[in-house]
Amino acid sequence: MPSRVWKNKADKTERKEWACKTNIPYKNSEAILKISIHWFRNDLRLTDNPALIQAAEAGIVLPVFIWDAECAAELGPGGASRWWLHHSLVQLNDSLGGALNIYCGNPQDVLATLAKEHAVDQVCWNHSYEPQSPQRDEAVAEEMRSSGRDVQTFNGSLLWDPEEVLKADGTPYKVFTPFYKRGCLNAMPPRKPQKAQRVRYQKASDSLSVDDLGLLPKIAWDAEFSNHWKPGEAGALQALRHFLAEGIGDYKDGRNFPAKKKTSRLSPHLHWGEISVNQVWYAAREFLPSEQVDVFCSELGWREFSACLLFHFPNLPSENLNRQFDAFPWEHNEAWLLAWQKGQTGIPLVDAGMRELWRTGFMHNRVRMVAASFLVKNLLIHWHHGADWFRDTLVDADLANNSASWQWVAGCGADAAPYFRIFNPVTQGKKFDPAGEYIRTNVPELGNLPNKYLFSPWEAPEAVLGEAGVELGKTYPKPIVDLKESRQHALAAYAMLKARDTSSEPC
DNA sequence: TGAAATGTTGGGGCG
DNA sequence: ACGCCCCAACATTTC
Numbered sequence: 246m247p248s249r250v251w252k253n254k255a256d257k258t259e260r261k262e263w264a265c266k267t268n269i270p271y272k273n274s275e276a277i278l279k280i281s282i283h284w285f286r287n288d289l290r291l292t293d294n295p296a297l298i299q300a301a302e303a304g305i306v307l308p309v310f311i312w313d314a315e316c317a318a319e320l321g322p323g324g325a326s327r328w329w330l331h332h333s334l335v336q337l338n339d340s341l342g343g344a345l346n347i348y349c350g351n352p353q354d355v356l357a358t359l360a361k362e363h364a365v366d367q368v369c370w371n372h373s374y375e376p377q378s379p380q381r382d383e384a385v386a387e388e389m390r391s392s393g394r395d396v397q398t399f400n401g402s403l404l405w406d407p408e409e410v411l412k413a414d415g416t417p418y419k420v421f422t423p424f425y426k427r428g429c430l431n432a433m434p435p436r437k438p439q440k441a442q443r444v445r446y447q448k449a450s451d452s453l454s455v456d457d458l459g460l461l462p463k464i465a466w467d468a469e470f471s472n473h474w475k476p477g478e479a480g481a482l483q484a485l486r487h488f489l490a491e492g493i494g495d496y497k498d499g500r501n502f503p504a505k506k507k508t509s510r511l512s513p514h515l516h517w518g519e520i521s522v523n524q525v526w527y528a529a530r531e532f533l534p535s536e537q538v539d540v541f542c543s544e545l546g547w548r549e550f551s552a553c554l555l556f557h558f559p560n561l562p563s564e565n566l567n568r569q570f571d572a573f574p575w576e577h578n579e580a581w582l583l584a585w586q587k588g589q590t591g592i593p594l595v596d597a598g599m600r601e602l603w604r605t606g607f608m609h610n611r612v613r614m615v616a617a618s619f620l621v622k623n624l625l626i627h628w629h630h631g632a633d634w635f636r637d638t639l640v641d642a643d644l645a646n647n648s649a650s651w652q653w654v655a656g657c658g659a660d661a662a663p664y665f666r667i668f669n670p671v672t673q674g675k676k677f678d679p680a681g682e683y684i685r686t687n688v689p690e691l692g693n694l695p696n697k698y699l700f701s702p703w704e705a706p707e708a709v710l711g712e713a714g715v716e717l718g719k720t721y722p723k724p725i726v727d728l729k730e731s732r733q734h735a736l737a738a739y740a741m742l743k744a745r746d747t748s749s750e751p752c
Numbered sequence: 753t754g755a756a757a758t759g760t761t762g763g764g765g766c767g
Numbered sequence: 768a769c770g771c772c773c774c775a776a777c778a779t780t781t782c
Contacts, residue, residue: 664782
């Protein structure tokens with residue numbers, strides 16, 4: 246897409262030429278060509294970007310990205326997500342012909358200064374629905390309006406606006422099915438994606454470079470990431486095309502098998518808005534008939550559901566949605582947490598997942614559920630610790646999805662898995678990784694074990710272990726907990742919670 | 753998008 | 768032929 250950097254005072258011929266191409270009458274171009282800031286946040290794309298389109302239609306665009314280190318320190322992007330952001334910004338800057346204006350600091354201050362320096366007429370951005378956003382954005386808007394500038398904001402990241410998806414009584418949905426069926430599908434269809442258009446960008450002289458933001462990790466644990474991911478808008482479109490060609494046809498069943506790569510792997514792209522969810526939704530629905538894409542679309546629905554929950558319950562990252570769980574007897578054990586994080590629990594499917602995460606910044610969804618269930622239910626470690634680790638290590642770390650999903654697994658969330666639904670990593674492995682491919686890829690030291698014992702090496706006869714070159718406790722850990730015993734323990738903890746709850750009820 | 757315990761059914765081996 | 772037991776296969780319930 247054509248884009249060009251214009252100096253502050255573009256010469257007349259250039260301006261005339263451009264006015265010609267865009268059908269804006271040259272005579273009026275001076276008056277019509279307003280200067281707008283487009284504030285990039287979680288919408289790092291040029292296509293189907295409502296706020297950017299608004300800015301572009303008005304005239305010259307000053308594209309801005311601001312890294313607010315103070316804000317980021319709290320529940321902002323973790324290590325893997327920062328890696329992604331770094332590369333995504335590099336891509337975005339390239340597609341803007343180098344015109345991305347990068348700053349560090351408090352957005353309100355940065356934008357106020359920029360607006361003054363560049364005599365900005367209008368400021369545009371797409372909403373973020375994360376908890377700190379609405380208030381901060383409103384303050385920015387207020388300041389801009391009071392200095393006589395237009396402020397235009399849009400929903401650029403969700404199919405349905407969380408403010409509008411409410412039950413008849415005006416309260417937010419807490420159960421997925423009615424949320425999706427009645428709240429979403431029954432409402433107006435999502436906005437159709439808009440094409441990218443010609444934009445004239447302006448580069449400020451005091452912009453930082455992407456490197457200046459220091460987003461890349463100091464220790465090179467991201468070594469393998471670039472083998473698996475291509476951040477940026479082009480990478481996002483490529484991932485979408487690949488999913489349509491290879492994954493979506495068999496999505497319903499295929500998505501459950503971690504060794505098959507049938508899931509879309511669009512989550513990090515969607516998180517940073519390198520592609521809009523509207524583009525994905527319509528691309529899928531135009532590609533195959535409804536009944537073949539409904540399962541995938543409902544996964545996008547879960548993304549909407551999580552965003553909506555976080556929007557209406559801003560404490561979702563820290564507090565149990567179901568407050569009964571506040572009394573749950575978590576048993577913190579630092580050594581177990583470390584073993585889980587490093588993929589050294591001695592439970593092959595769990596370790597495979599945790600190592601895939603560490604190595605590639607991603608874990609297949611099926612395995613996420615198993616690994617998370619193991620932490621929360623077999624180890625009885627508080628879901629906060631799991632959420633913290635995922636937030637730091639997943640390239641698709643997303644406050645809404647992460648918080649909602651951990652609460653779902655722990656049983657305290659909206660429409661949650663009942664607490665007694667405890668995944669057995671051995672059964673799950675046999676069912677969803679029957680050939681053991683996924684485990685062998687990620688836990689190579691078990692590679693020579695026969696399938697019969699691959700999912701539970703502690704049950705293998707000594708001779709079989711010896712044959713496979715496995716020595717439990719040396720080359721691979723013994724299980725840190727007994728699956729059956731820890732399951733019983735978890736159920737007992739839950740029973741206690743329930744007893745406590747009912748005993749205090751009748752008053 | 754659970755797992756395990758418990759219940760039910762029916763075929764086959766066997767005396 | 769019959770009753771009995773075993774057990775796989777499936778269904779239901781319980782956590």
